[in-house]
Amino acid sequence: MVRKTKEDAELTRQRIINAARSVFLARGVSRSTLEHIASHAEVTRGAVYWHFKNKTEIFHAIREQVFLPLIDRMDDTLTMQGNEDPLTQIENSLCDTINELNENIEMRQTYEIMMIKCEYVDEFATVLQQILNNCSNITEKIQLAYERAESQNLLAGKHNPRALAQDTHLFFSGLLHMWVKDFDGSRFRFQAKELIKSHINLRRK
Amino acid sequence: MVRKTKEDAELTRQRIINAARSVFLARGVSRSTLEHIASHAEVTRGAVYWHFKNKTEIFHAIREQVFLPLIDRMDDTLTMQGNEDPLTQIENSLCDTINELNENIEMRQTYEIMMIKCEYVDEFATVLQQILNNCSNITEKIQLAYERAESQNLLAGKHNPRALAQDTHLFFSGLLHMWVKDFDGSRFRFQAKELIKSHINLRRK
DNA sequence: CTATATACATACATCCTTGTTTGTATATAA
DNA sequence: TTATATACAAACAAGGATGTATGTATATAG
DSSP states (O other), rough: OOOOOOOHHHHHHHHHHHHOOOOOHHHHHTTTTHHHHHHTTTHHHHHHHHHHHHHHHHHHHHHHHHHHHHHHHHHHHOOOOOOOOHHHHHHHHHHHHHHHHOOOOHHHHHHHHHHHHOOOOOOOOOOHHHHHHHHHHHHHHHHHHHHHHHHHOSSOOOOOHHHHHHHHHHHHHHHHHHHHHHHTSSSGGGGGGHHHHHHTTTTTO | OOOHHHHHHHHHHHHHHHHHHHHHHHHOTTOOOHHHHHHHHHHHHHHHHOOOHHHHHHHHHHHHHHHHHHHHHHHHHHHSOOOOOOHHHHHHHHHHHHHHHHOHHHHHHHHHHHHOOOOOOOGGHHHHHHHHHHHHHHHHHHHHHHHHHHHTTSSSSOOOOHHHHHHHHHHHHHHHHHHOOOOTTTTTTTGHHHHHHHHTTBBHH
């Protein structure tokens, strides 16, 4: 069969993306060929080349599909003035991300690909800058929350919010890396939320 | 020229390893061919195949050459009973690693390759387990130091050493990842030691 | 109803890359 | 001194992988 409607076409595009995510995860980005992806999506390389210029474009599509919404949500959780105190807000936003990783297969796979199934050279090197930029944004958001916590006199000791935010960000960054590497869940996944909780409790008065 | 003495042979072996490190760094592990490595080492693929079974073996050689001594040194710094207090001992051991990254080119390159220029699939997947094991060891060492700090009544608040050690480990793990990604040094490298210092100060009474 | 653009499938040409095999000069052991 | 193992270089064989070019059926616009 050929020539579907626009909806059909969009559907095969999505199937190619999903197939690519599975193949990238299993074989790594560089060892994945367009033939692997195509056959896993039950189409031919012709279809893949119709929807994407090359493998790199598929990679970016996968990345954006997961990370663009994620960044928005992270921003919301941290900025939203809920009825919790700022420290709990930080704790919840971190735990939410862990929850998403547990429940959202696409997100979990995408994280794993970006962290340990991809080589950041040539066309992929630009992604590193984007990652660093996102980190800066998140750290700033966390800092704002710590500033609110400080003004509400919730913090133990007299540490400045900037340093606290950077420390929290690095902690969480490390946690995510370990979470991903901990396949069987025996080392980090099972206690991720407790680690977050005690990290935040370190700062509580 | 052919057939050198044993010392000559060992020397070319080392040149191949050094060449591979450079090539891996520039092109990523999977895009690096044995021809790239050979020509960069000014030998032919024949020499490479003589010294190594394949690319994977070179990869492991690079890894072991840097990480085996590193682990030993990290152990020493943390276990050695110096005249500093345990918290300073932890701080110093982390700062030492940063110093090494700054000064030791091979180590810096190797870290970068392992973190962002390598895909952990198939033959490389086993490395993940080794990484997790190393992390466990280091965390335990840090925990012992925190226990000493606790018994010397150096800690602010009443947090258990295990949680503190895990938090420190995750923080440092995140820091190393960011350190590597921060090419121009504008975001993390320049303040890495300050970040370590304030992380430790968070725990100080 | 017809023409055209769309959404693919198929076929083709080219370039690497890998692993192995063979050749060879020389250090070294006997 | 000679035989053999060593430390490579050079040649060989074969299989992918990529990008493009071409073919084609059909939705859709006019």
